[in-house]
Amino acid sequence: MSGAAPRPIGQYVLKVHGRCDLSCDHCYVYEHADQSWSAKPARVGADVVARAADRIAEHAGAHGQRGVVLILHGGEPLLLGVDGMRAVLDALRARLDPVVGLDLRVHTNGMRLDERFCALFTEYGVKVGVSLDGDRAANDRHRRYRDGRSSHAGVLRAVALLRERRHLYAGILCTIDLGNDPIAVYEALLAEDPPMVELLLPHATWEVPPLRPAGVPAPYAAWLGEIYRRWNADGRPVPIRLFDSVLSAARGGASWTEAVGLEPVDLLVIDTDGQWEQADSLKVAFDGAPSTGMTVFSHSVDEAAAHPGVAARSNGRDDLCAQCRSCEVVGICGGGLYAHRYRAGSGFDNPSVYCADLKALIRQIVPAPPRSGASPDEAVHRVPAAALDSLGRGPGDDAALALLAASQLSITRALVAEVAAAQRARGRGRDDRELARVAAAGWALLCELDESHPGAVQKVMSHPFVRTWAVRRLRPAAGARTSLDQAHLAGLAAAAAIRAGISAELRLPVRDGRLHLPALGAIDVGGSAGCALVRISPDAVTCEHGGVRQTVRTVRAGGLRFPVDDLDPFRDAGEWVPSGRLSGPDWHAWRGTFAAAMRVLRAQLPDYLQGLAAGVRVVVPLARPVREATAQDTYGAAQDAYGAAQDAYGAVAVGPHPDPLVLGERVVGAFQRAKSQALSELLELCGNGEVLRVPWCAEPQRADDVLHDAYVRLALAELWRARGSPRRARDERDGLARRVDALLGSGALTPDGERFVRQMATAVD
Known part of the structure; x- marks a missing residue:
């Protein structure tokens, strides 16, 4: 163990009730090796609560902590009753609020959650996490009453209460069972509209290993992999803590779960009798495994944190076994959950009992290293502090914008490869079979070009709407022409071949009378249908049906070039x-106004215009918006007039407007939002889908939406200041300041998110 001083503790679990009204057969408290619960009080005493709060306050003050997380747990904490829970919450708030920001949470099975508890938790600012293992069949495998009755209906009633009160809803915890269908579990959980999902491996050790079907080397990775692929294809509609943590750790960022990553575990448990304990998961190892021999009455937090078992989970790689330290994925895996490493005789100096599953899962989630000749580090996009600060201040420098573009390219490449691997284009009809062959031929050529002309493939893959296509192909809408969408692979290959300047022949699908060449344009073949042969040479591109080639057009202004895609x-x-x-006339008018808008921005916001020129790969003209924006509109009031899309980084869409000032504002606002969305994919800024109560809106707002809106307002405040309009600049600045204050005071930001927002605050000042 390292001789360093113990790290400050940032998370506490307070056991307020030591019994449960369900009899879940996979429960680590009652069904595993440690049975110390039976000799401890059923309810926490007022003296324990008071002394625990004092210890936490003392520790926070000594270490200068701004906030701590305190989770009320059990057993089933709601067995305490509303009055008993109120007494606990009142004591905690009274002692801790004057000293440190308190993030209060409760984890419950939901059976006793009702309107009275919801009102109490609203009053004291407590977020509620609920355990649910999927649909009724999945949930009832383990989560039943002692007499065998189902708990499923009760959980759904609890979650329905939370859906109506989003400010209380922390998320859903789901324990994996290989006997459950993973996609059915995923769909059942998403049906409850959770702000976060936590997928938990069932607790096990080398002494009591997990269930493993014969002949399946990594069954838990296979089970989780099915959910990951569906979640990824769905556009990651809800944070899933395990997947998000793997992705973040792969980028060199933080992990938000003990299950993976090398982040220090800064957690202590306080049992109903006041004993300081290690993580509850250790109860699966041996009787007495969580014990420290210390209590809140006799020992401080610092003393408990110095316990060898607690400290061993805070030293990262140094306290892992030799096998883990030499593993190629140790920076992501982190050795797995500490409790899962236990083996009699060697203690916790072992790999996780889920080692094979964690490796296999990571290889499914983290893109493979680049082709031979490239450094493995090139597959991982890390955000240096300088890049984060540069983006936080507003425009972002060239290096920061290049990082965003590179990370988006990696995402697109991974999605396109997944589309090709799926090969679901094959249907029963002749047309479907032909389109499947077209897709396969296109993918084969694209792979060849990726080896021989990687720059040409990169240019095509960087086109924003390649990712849009891939996401839709993996998550087809009802009635979508999936075979036709799959065959768009041939269009990508043709566009890459044209850029590479080689000779090739490809059949391309006809969509709405056109053969589409992403980032280049289209060939108008009129009334033709099915597929058409395209011949590509270094000098010309021809189609067997003739046809007129239409190219992506360009606006040039002040030496800058902006592609415009209306095809x-x-x-x-x-x-x-x-x-x-x-x-013709519409294009000339649009081009003239856009060029004038860019010339105005060159004079007013030269730093932002430089970022636009570097990051905007295509501008999309919109049809006339329902409500025409005016010069007095803010970004939020004119979203029907311009925007940026999560799945199309580098594209900005702007509605028609004759005033270059308004058009310039729209472009700046759209690209500003695109940057913050891309950064949020590269680096977690707001944790666990948090929602905020904000003074300017009656409904709770998602923290990431507040952050994106603040980032847009940062640019608009600067724009209106440069235009000499102090009232508009002040309005945007005040709106930005309110959002910055709300974010910084919410506890919803990760350390990286806080740094980013503080840079915005500095820019405001």
């Missing part, structure tokens, strides 16, 4: 309606 079939990436191909 790509997937350019409706956001909640916007793109225009059709602009006619």
